[in-house]
Amino acid sequence: MFRLSKKTEYAILAMQYLAEKSGEPVSAKEIATSLGISFEFLSKSLQSLMKSGLVNSQQGIKGGYHLVGTPDVISVMDIIQAVSENVGIVECMTDSDCVRSCTCDLKDPMSVLQSKVNEVFTQTFLADLANETQNNQILKNDFKILNGIN
Amino acid sequence: MFRLSKKTEYAILAMQYLAEKSGEPVSAKEIATSLGISFEFLSKSLQSLMKSGLVNSQQGIKGGYHLVGTPDVISVMDIIQAVSENVGIVECMTDSDCVRSCTCDLKDPMSVLQSKVNEVFTQTFLADLANETQNNQILKNDFKILNGIN
DNA sequence: TGTAAATAGGACTATTGTTATCCTAATTTA
DNA sequence: TAAATTAGGATAACAATAGTCCTATTTACA
Numbered sequence: 295m296f297r298l299s300k301k302t303e304y305a306i307l308a309m310q311y312l313a314e315k316s317g318e319p320v321s322a323k324e325i326a327t328s329l330g331i332s333f334e335f336l337s338k339s340l341q342s343l344m345k346s347g348l349v350n351s352q353q354g355i356k357g358g359y360h361l362v363g364t365p366d367v368i369s370v371m372d373i374i375q376a377v378s379e380n381v382g383i384v385e386c387m388t389d390s391d392c393v394r395s396c397t398c399d400l401k402d403p404m405s406v407l408q409s410k411v412n413e414v415f416t417q418t419f420l421a422d423l424a425n426e427t428q429n430n431q432i433l434k435n436d437f438k439i440l441n442g443i444n
Numbered sequence: 445m446f447r448l449s450k451k452t453e454y455a456i457l458a459m460q461y462l463a464e465k466s467g468e469p470v471s472a473k474e475i476a477t478s479l480g481i482s483f484e485f486l487s488k489s490l491q492s493l494m495k496s497g498l499v500n501s502q503q504g505i506k507g508g509y510h511l512v513g514t515p516d517v518i519s520v521m522d523i524i525q526a527v528s529e530n531v532g533i534v535e536c537m538t539d540s541d542c543v544r545s546c547t548c549d550l551k552d553p554m555s556v557l558q559s560k561v562n563e564v565f566t567q568t569f570l571a572d573l574a575n576e577t578q579n580n581q582i583l584k585n586d587f588k589i590l591n592g593i594n
Numbered sequence: 595t596g597t598a599a600a601t602a603g604g605a606c607t608a609t610t611g612t613t614a615t616c617c618t619a620a621t622t623t624a
Numbered sequence: 625t626a627a628a629t630t631a632g633g634a635t636a637a638c639a640a641t642a643g644t645c646c647t648a649t650t651t652a653c654a
Contacts, residue, residue, distance in 0.1 A: 296524060296531055296561075298446055300613065303534045303554070310553050321629065335614055341631065353630045354622025370557060374446060381446055384453045403460050403573035404453070407520060410564045411446075418560060423553035450642060471600065485643055491602065503601045504651025 298374070304331060305339040305377045306370065306423070312349065313365040313420050319351075319358030339377055346376035365420035374415060383408050448524070454481060455489040455527045456520065456573070462499065463515040463570050469501075469508030489527055496526035515570035524565060533558050 298306075311325050322340050326333035340359055343349045348368060349359045361368070374381055384404050448456075458475050472490055476483035490509055493499045498518060499509045511518070524531055534554050 298533050355628045357629045383448050414560045505599045507600045
């Protein structure tokens, strides 16, 4: 298994929604309704994004959220880090007291992978996620076929 | 959170261990002891690798596991797929009945990410994980500093 | 031929993390 | 003041992970 949490997924989708409606504040309720997900759970993601300064919020009627910065400078890693404590692909990467550190310090297979995964997430920006259109569905289908999913 | 399961982690580490001892059968017990992990849990990973044909096994005294193929052709994706059912970064990628499919088919942010992550895992081979040496510790430390881990 | 060491794998349990909900408070506009 | 909104703590339900236990089977070798 190798999966982003729903909290992360919703954060990414919400950020993209905000990117489309650049400027005007958008309420959590509108985003939740549009994506068909739980309003209250989505709120947790938005509050985390708020804490990290990726979005700003305005309370009260006519309130809502809007992006801080433009989609071409907000990376997926920014979003992942905003909503989750640990972003390492394995425990060793985030825990300072790894029991195996003495045996795998020199040749650490996971560090190689971690670097590559990091590169993907830090070099993919909100703008990149929205740029592609029909292509994505093709990629998605290819992936499903590759994995034998009907 | 964005993490490989222990089952996957152990599978990768075990495969690398086998790669180092190319040829001779290595017992699960030896690998478990060397890595300092549960023998019985590691066995689950090895049995999955066996089912997928990435390793061969020999029962009985002097038995053990050995790689099928060389480290330069075995990809990390091969290993991930061997030990886990779902390899999509989000549910939508592996479930055919995604409730949001109608709203995000054309502009699917997750497909872009999925493709990039797939590329990392399919283009990283067992050999790549062992190639680097001192460098990895530096990368690992950089990563920890980047994330404020002491 | 018996024993020890090894894989194979089913069943089960404990733990953890995720996901979701509920509730209350604070803020803001009209 | 009322309605709509964010803020956030508490907690419950659920699912996945991680790990253990047990038994069966295979095999080398004394």
